[in-house]
């Protein structure tokens with residue numbers, strides 16, 4: 369990481385902040401604000417402290433390494449599309465027909481030898497300093513507490529290395545880790561993830577599970593940790609493929625797990641499958657808190673480090689954040705891996721304000737009736753793609769998927785209730801909106817056909833339409849119509865929610881000639897003129913099976929749910945910055961934001 373810091377000074381416009389700053393809220397808030405700005409920069413905090421615990425740490429904190437697309441590309445040392453091309457070639461590799469073809473394949477085969485990690489029994493640079501079990505103290509590490517209501521400090525960029533019970537499979541996953549005390553960490557590997565599958569094996573066998581966590585080293589390690597590699601494939605293979613050189617691994621001191629030799633900090637330990645601890649709450653990348661839930665706990669055996677380690681961390685919360693840029697690389701690189709199951713897929717796009725699993729757009733070469741539906745089922749059935757709640761497919765003649773306005777126009781001109789599929793499937797463990805955890809509604813929109821014929825029968829101005837609605841229900845407070853030039857204008861209304869929105873939708877049916885698509889959100893914390901955050905809110909807040917009505921117009925209830933909606937779980941709050949912290953950082957000139965910025969990104973409640 370020290371090399372990375374030097375490299376970032378030269379290549380990444382690194383910002384260095386030497387003022388002593390608190391790991392609780394102050395450092396995370398600065399990083400959070402920075403990554404939302406245009407041309408955001410990585411930041412090195414050289415003097416982290418913990419005011420409440422009276423600690424001055426002796427290592428710096430590096431944040432926002434993936435601060436923008438340009439830097440992300442530089443970290444890969446190539447454009448993610450070129451990594452994708454390499455993978456595509458590999459997947460299409462055929463046995464050579466003759467001598468010439470065999471010769472042509474030689475460079476590709478030689479490059480493949482870089483893929484496999486090299487294991488060494490010698491000590492690595494990450495083991496220069498060894499802290500024995502009795503001296504282990506997680507308070508020596510500048511672990512951040514990001515949000516006021518977080519259940520404690522969390523390691524947010526931990527590379528979690530695990531292996532299957534028989535030692536045959538090794539895995540690297542990026543999971544957050546809650547610090548409980550001096551030597552215990554919560555293992556937030558969600559039920560669908562590889563480390564959780566390994567954990568099940570140890571639990572059944574009644575054996576303790578070894579875990580080694582690494583922090584730092586080549587930034588590509590952490591990207592590999594979040595990459596949705598198929599079960600059973602060690603992420604370090606992907607590392608070797610991208611870097612064009614083998615990952616160099618060394619053995620942990622107290623277990624058999626191998627980790628990269630050049631990481632900065634290594635935390636080794638065991639998870640007792642009998643013990644669970646309450647994990648969370650934690651302000652997550654959905655922009656909501658994930659609620660308290662029991663998760664396995666790791667007891668630490670030893671911590672090793674480099675002589676001068678750098679602590680790496682990230683902040684998650686409302687988009688856009690660092691995971692936008694990590695996710696962009698992932699999206700590009702995994703395109704060829706989706707093609708074997710969906711060969712006519714041309715491209716796909718996961719807009720950052722859909723926080724990845726809440727919205728995906730796919731462009732395809734449509735060949736037959738039901739083709740888009742076939743894709744929906746394929747996506748909802750494979751690996752982590754199956755977490756996607758809302759999928760929209762367009763034909764090959766559609767504009768660029770990332771051209772937000774043009775693609776929305778294209779979709780709205782083809783939106784037809786007959787071509788909407790609402791079904792059920794597995795959902796991300798973080799989803800807060802389904803009536804039960806892990807299973808929820810799925811929405812698939814087939815917008816691959818020609819434009820629909822009929823548009824809005826009788827369009828009205830916003831003011832007139834609002835008045836008509838208010839005559840029917842006084843809780844409708846504001847109204848704005850978007851994309852009125854398309855066949856399916858969106859009518860967005862803001863309500864003071866006192867009842868189930870199904871009642872309001874039923875009342876508004878008489879206005880059917882004036883409405884094609886109705887979207888409802890709460891008054892609290894939503895701005896009618898902020899479509900970026902409205903998309904974020906609505907795709908986060910709906911369970912398609914419960915919250916979408918297709919007749920006589922399409923109605924989407926994007927409000928927070930309560931018992932009135934038949935919702936009996938706890939509805940989590942948004943991640944908000946702490947006002948006093950923002951004010952104090954602003955006074956000290958450490959951030960420079962105004963009311964407009966605060967509202968635009970939902971930094972504070974309103």
Ligand SMILES: Cc1cc2nc3c(=O)[nH]c(=O)nc-3n(C[C@H](O)[C@H](O)[C@H](O)COP(=O)(O)O)c2cc1C
Pocket residue numbers: 524539540541542543544545556557558560561562563593594595596597653682684691694752
């Ligand atoms: C910043 C960030 C934080 C994450 N935190 C978690 C987490 O706490 N738990 C989890 O299961 N997945 C988390 N993920 C997603 C996983 O890293 C991702 O699903 C990965 O592919 C899991 O690897 P696996 O399939 O090998 O288990 C996070 C991803 C990012 C980018």
